[in-house]
Amino acid sequence: MTMDKVQMTNNDVIVIGSGIGGLCAAALLARYGKRVIVCESHTIAGGAAHSFKRRGFEFDSGPSFYCGLSGTHSLNPVKQILDVLGESLQVIPYDPLGHYHFPEASIAIYSNFQRLHQELQTITPQGAAEFQNFAARLLGLYEGMKDIPTLALRADWQVIFVLLNYARSLAKMLPYLPLVQSSAGAVMDATVKDPWVRRLIDVECFLLSGLKAEGTIAPEVAFMLGERGRGVEYPVGGSAAIVNALVRGLERWGGKLSVGCHVEQILVESGKAVGVRLKNGEILSAPIVISNATIWDTYNQLLRPEDLPTAYRQTALHTPTVDSFIHLHLGIRGDGLENLTGHHVVVHDSQQDITTPGNTCMISIPSVWDATLAPKRHHVVHAYTLEPFAGWERNNNYEQQKKEKAQTLYHALERIIPDIRERVVLELIGTPLTHSHYLRRYQGTYGPAIAAGKGMFPSTHTPISGLYRVGDSTMPGIGVPAVAASGILCANSLVERSQTVELLAELK
Numbered sequence: 001m002t003m004d005k006v007q008m009t010n011n012d013v014i015v016i017g018s019g020i021g022g023l024c025a026a027a028l029l030a031r032y033g034k035r036v037i038v039c040e041s042h043t044i045a046g047g048a049a050h051s052f053k054r055r056g057f058e059f060d061s062g063p064s065f066y067c068g069l070s071g072t073h074s075l076n077p078v079k080q081i082l083d084v085l086g087e088s089l090q091v092i093p094y095d096p097l098g099h100y101h102f103p104e105a106s107i108a109i110y111s112n113f114q115r116l117h118q119e120l121q122t123i124t125p126q127g128a129a130e131f132q133n134f135a136a137r138l139l140g141l142y143e144g145m146k147d148i149p150t151l152a153l154r155a156d157w158q159v160i161f162v163l164l165n166y167a168r169s170l171a172k173m174l175p176y177l178p179l180v181q182s183s184a185g186a187v188m189d190a191t192v193k194d195p196w197v198r199r200l201i202d203v204e205c206f207l208l209s210g211l212k213a214e215g216t217i218a219p220e221v222a223f224m225l226g227e228r229g230r231g232v233e234y235p236v237g238g239s240a241a242i243v244n245a246l247v248r249g250l251e252r253w254g255g256k257l258s259v260g261c262h263v264e265q266i267l268v269e270s271g272k273a274v275g276v277r278l279k280n281g282e283i284l285s286a287p288i289v290i291s292n293a294t295i296w297d298t299y300n301q302l303l304r305p306e307d308l309p310t311a312y313r314q315t316a317l318h319t320p321t322v323d324s325f326i327h328l329h330l331g332i333r334g335d336g337l338e339n340l341t342g343h344h345v346v347v348h349d350s351q352q353d354i355t356t357p358g359n360t361c362m363i364s365i366p367s368v369w370d371a372t373l374a375p376k377r378h379h380v381v382h383a384y385t386l387e388p389f390a391g392w393e394r395n396n397n398y399e400q401q402k403k404e405k406a407q408t409l410y411h412a413l414e415r416i417i418p419d420i421r422e423r424v425v426l427e428l429i430g431t432p433l434t435h436s437h438y439l440r441r442y443q444g445t446y447g448p449a450i451a452a453g454k455g456m457f458p459s460t461h462t463p464i465s466g467l468y469r470v471g472d473s474t475m476p477g478i479g480v481p482a483v484a485a486s487g488i489l490c491a492n493s494l495v496e497r498s499q500t501v502e503l504l505a506e507l508k
């Protein structure tokens, strides 16, 4: 340690990583008056939600599906945080929220329930009625949940006092309590027989959690249905706009973001986190360290094995993973594509499981909403599908393997833009190696595959005093709203309840 440069900083909190979870925790803690520094390994902030530019095209590297980013009384935790930071986003509302293309039929999915019902009726009248029952059951749960702002919640026993303030909402939730622990699959089994609608629900759950309905927890689907029923929108400037607003909010309240700042080790002394050592040898000290790296990266890369109880460490590292992705980022000519819509899901083969890598392809073309993301008369396209990490190496075959694997994405795109290949002016193919490299994520995973009933997402607390975790391998799970909620749970647990009450008054 003698060779290290020890930086005598006055940080209260060091956050490792500027994913949405890390930024939300950091910005909120700065808002509470803590001295916060975020150390981000990449040169661009945002983690899975970062955007990047190539030759005039601005690509979302990951998420592009958002709701509740604007307006008042939003339930989206990102919006609640932006509100108390004094930041806002310009958004473009749209509906239908997407088109799902199955081998035998395509369907427009509307956030408006009536319109969705009408669409479903054209394919399966019986299934449409069953879907209504499925949604009604889950929306009952949502009605109870929605009056409790995420910004009020914390991850310790004091949450009991918080919840007491929302006794009426809790009472509304009482009839739905069995659903809280149940899977969307159980709700589907009780309400839906139609195979077409059952597959549709499986696809919707898969898009949300990486697992089908039986593995996806019911409250997550309830929240998704309830929220998107209020409208879907895309932020002007893409996902980067959300990241930039959070960074502005962090800095406005005195926090700092340092990019290109890789943390090599979390320093633990006598069972307590005391700071971090950076790749350049510098040491930053603080009594609180929050890791936004995944559970596998935090416990395997950033801590020494002896820092954690052996059994705890082993169990944590055995958390199952959802696969990684193969990505196709394209810049295309846009002439003659005036009626193009922005979100599509293509399922190639009905005989194969929807979770089989390559079978379900997600597509987003955000320049249909925000033309500034592409040069004039062009579009920016992002298509991706699950792809296992195993079998990928940067060897002589790598470029060829990339081209071959991208074919399933091109086939999916041909359902929407038949002459897509002739339109391409820029092609970038990302593999699980790319995903793991740029997002600094173990095996480029989408996140933990913790199925409903098979365990819970771990809490923000760790066995090491002063060390906390946020992001998609903590409660409540994967997705931008969920990781923002994880940031809230962590930040609120580090301050007095009265401070949160003051902040909530501002939200009102």
Ligand SMILES: Cc1cc2nc3c(=O)[nH]c(=O)nc-3n(C[C@H](O)[C@H](O)[C@H](O)COP(=O)(O)OP(=O)(O)OC[C@H]3O[C@@H](n4cnc5c(N)ncnc54)[C@H](O)[C@@H]3O)c2cc1C
Pocket: 016, 017, 018, 019, 020, 021, 022, 039, 040, 041, 042, 045, 046, 047, 048, 049, 061, 062, 063, 064, 065, 066, 261, 262, 263, 264, 292, 293, 294, 297, 302, 325, 384, 438, 439, 440, 441, 446, 447, 470, 471, 472, 473, 477, 478, 479, 480, 481, 483
């Ligand atoms: C292709 C794709 C599409 C998606 N689509 C949607 C969508 O439409 N809607 C939605 O809500 N969600 C979507 N998601 C999910 C959502 O994007 C993620 O769940 C969420 O962004 C993850 O955020 P996070 O805070 O867990 O951390 P991450 O985004 O993983 O960020 C962690 C950060 O920590 C940094 N880091 C790691 N280790 C270190 C270190 N040692 N030192 C310094 N920094 C470090 C990383 O560089 C990274 O910036 C999608 C995800 C993917 C991959």
